Amino acid sequence: MYDVIIIGAGITGSLIAHDLSKYNLNVLLLEKGNDVAGGATGANSAMIHSGHDPKPNTLKCKYNVLGNRMYPQLCEELKVSFKQIGAFVAATSIEEEKQLEVLAKQCIDRQIPYELLDGDKARNLEKNLSDDVTKVLSLPTTGIITPWEVTMAACEEAMLNSVELKLNYEVKTIRKDNDKFIVNNELETKVLINCAGVHCDDITNMLRTSPYKVEAKKGEYYILDHTGEKLVSRVIYPVPTAKGKGVLAIPTIHDNILLGPNSDYIEDKEDTSTGSGLDYVKREINKTIKNIPFNKMLHNYAGLRPHIDLNDFYIQEDDQIENFIHVAGIESPGLTAAPAISMDVVENIVVPKFNATKKEHYQKRNAYVKMHEMSDEEKTELIKNNPDFGKIVCRCEKISLGEIKDCINRKCGATTIKGVKMRCRPGMGRCQGSFCEAEVFKILAQETKLNVKSIKQNKNGSEVVSSFAKEDL
Amino acid sequence: MDKHQIVIIGGGSAGIAAALGAYESGIKDILIVEIANECGGILQQCIHNGFGLHTFNEELSGPSYAEKYFNLIKDIPEIKITYNSTVIKIENDNVLTIQSTEGLIKVKADAVIMATGCRERPAGAIGIKGNRLEGVYSAGSAQKYCNKQGLLVGKNVFILGSGDIGLIMARRMTLEGAHVLGVAEIMPYSNGLARNIKQCLEDFDIPLYLSHTVESVHGDGRLSSITLIEVDDKLQKIEGSEQEIECDLLLLSVGLIPENNLIEELGVKLDPRTKGAIVDDTYMTSIPGIFACGNALHVHDLVDYVSQEGRRCGKACGEYVLGKQNKNKIINNVLGNGVSYMVPQSFHFGNDVDFMFRVRKVFKECTIHIYGDGFDKKIKKLGIVPSEMQKASITAEELKNLHGDLSWEVIE
Secondary structure, X not given: OEEEEEEOOOHHHHHHHHHHOOEOOOEEEEOOOOOOOOOHHHOOOOEEOOOOOOOOOOHHHHHHHHHHHHHHHHHHHHOOOEEOOXXXXXXXXXXXXXXXXXXXXXXXXXXXXXXXXXXXXXXXXXXXXXXXXXXXXXXXXXXXXXXXXXXXXXXXXXXXXXOEEEXXXXXXXXXXXXXXXXXXXXXXXXXXXXXXXXXXXXXXXXXOOOOOOEEEEEEEEEEEOOOOOOOOOOEEEEOOEOOEOOOEEEEOOOOOEEEEOOOEEEOOOOOOOEOHHHHHHHHHHOOOEOOOOHHHEEEEEEEEEEEEOOOOOEEEEOOOOOOEEEEEOOOOOHHHHHHHHHHHXXXXXXHHHHXXXXXXXXXXXXXXXXXXXXXXXXXXXXXXXXXXXXXXXEOOOOEEXXXXXXXXXXXXXXXXXXXXXXXXXXXXXXXXXXXOHHHHHHHHHHHHOOOHHHOEOOOOOOEOOOEEOOOOO | OEEEEEEEEOOOHHHHHHHHHHHHOOOOOEEEEOOOOOOOHXXXXXXXXXXXXXXXXXXXXXXXXXXXXXXXXXXXXXXXXXXXXXXXXXXXXXXXXXXXXXXXXXXXXXXXXXXXXXXXXXXXHHOOEEOOOEOEEEHHHHHHHHHHHOEEOOOEEEEEOOOHHHHHHHHHHHHOOOEEEEXXXXXXXXXXXXXXXHHHHHHHXXXXXXXXXXXXXXXXXXXXXXXXXXXXXXXXXXXXXXXXXXXXXXXXXXXXXXXXXXXXXXXXXXXXXXXXXXXXXXXXXXXXXXXXXXXXXXXXXXXXXXXXXXXXXXXHXXXXXXXOOOOOOEEEEEEOOOEEEEEXXXXXXXXXXXXXXXXXXXEOOEXXXXXXXXXXXXXXXXXXXXXXXXXXXXXXXXXXXXXXXXXXXXXX
């Protein structure tokens, strides 16, 4: 029997697993997909909001403000990338300027550093800010991360500290039997934590009628290549409306630019197709930014945000079922809020139930090898010890064979083409894998010893190879 | 720091030929930096035949062509090659950082030749709507899986874009046991060579849908169907013309882009039409000492022309290094009606020049009119298409009375 089972290995589930791994507890993390960070965590704005925006007296506000303060240290501990690049909220009318004043007031209340700048001063700092921008709210504590890197690192370190991760495991039934939960008639646990994203209500409905309904809100994004001059050096928000934060321009950790998202409710909770939302993004982004190099468009994607009808996060122990914990409705600013949510759930709900003690020997993970962040001397040393790091496989992002092998051969390592791409970036560049995907495929087959026909591009059902040449003749 | 007279980045068809040209011009110290463990570049996955008619008077496969051309340089001690090596940075004064299994080294060159080839335009750049599915590949990527690893990435194939790689892959996939359902081309004419339309589509009864494009892709995990849609003469989608075609592989052959990342960051000026560097007739870019040729300069239709251009570039680069280059005034090409691009963009007065260009649309009987103050030449053509590169050689003797720019246009 487990002490804790967590359902869903997105950012919140993984951080909770990671925080729990510091205690002497028997923890299992379940994930329906074939990799972690495959849902909302894998497709969002990849940024750490300052906390200026959520409505006062909401959980979103509380956890956002706290989460923003936790990220620098968290990322240092997990040895993952974090950059505090700041943000502008850009107003283009008198009405919007008034709105900036409201946000500035919220910053004061929440002790968030800010500055109000007039349009010209802002354009001195961000030359591609639209000429229509009259005033900006500057937020220096806004940051960027790679959300799946944080998630994968948290899972890896949790696994190093004896948390079990089961991938490809879909929860179909849950029943409560006295003081234990039984999942799929085979896994038993004392505490059950529901971090199932857009499926939180489906999970809850297995035990009781869910007090909330999760709707999927789709957001579509463009990614621009990182060659040439930077379009923007910090996050640019429009002034928020009742519908949300609007369409943003966001630099990524690797100097690409994200443009998006739109925000549309959709029926199918698995539908991450892109479509008309992208046209909306293209139109709206012109409001705050000029000189957008759409010819540098690399890729587009859509993410689903789990929105619940209570219009706030729903984070609490169930009011009817003891030891069943909801972590639901984690839409924006969920990524920012996740470390604070995890801390609260672990420290204030789970640990007191067990009177759990901290582990004496806690094992830290090793960072992914990131050659692009190394000096020439460090690279030389690395290659001397292992020539695989000298052999470039992805010419666009300059990723070596050694880096690819490193991201496969570790706990929570890559097992799919996309898994490799997310962990160490081959295929993220200009050619989008046209040169290197077949190479990456070969390396995956060699390292994992999987049958070539079983290797997947992405999620289950996406096997790369249909047949051997001439097999069907 | 190691020093070389000329460093050539890329050991594909352009790079090998450039090395030969540089050697022939009298250069004694040439280094080719090659990312793979053999030379030949993309030719190594082009196992079909049709290469080398102009160069070797026979139809060779890609690897055979590469081998045959490589044999011309392999025993020349002045040409060194470093394999499994990638130039990761070029700094001012032609200092290159090369990463290889041996480590990281810096070399300084008197001149650098970019022979880095081109890349395929990816799916993300054309904005097909739908899920991110397995089963949407650039034609070249599927070609690599198939020809280098013996693996098919789909069984029922539809191809978007009638570029040559797409056409070649229609035939290849058929020969390897897949079923090719059709090729869609958004333009009212094919973008591939006429012989490829005949040999790769017609001979296998594969339909070509002109003025059609793929509107969206469908499936869960793997592609299960596409929506094909017709476009009008302004390339606007015609509502109601949608048809769904079941397939598990969509190959994209939607354009090639010269690969210039290294020099773009240095500030070399690129031509928005070719997407390669702007060069003069010595193939020197806007930064002195940096040269470009082959598909890195502009996308060619035949490898023979790549080799010819590489060799000319190598020779001109050698003359530059040896201080023998023509220092006469520069004449600009001015492009008029019907001409989509021209390489070189300018040339030295007093040189014989090989011009390469493409036209904007299909012209039946027409005349290429080349003129300027003191020069007028008309070349009659029986029919020319954008997919076939046009060539014109003009001697210094013919151009000796030219004053000012040289204009080009197509007259129907």
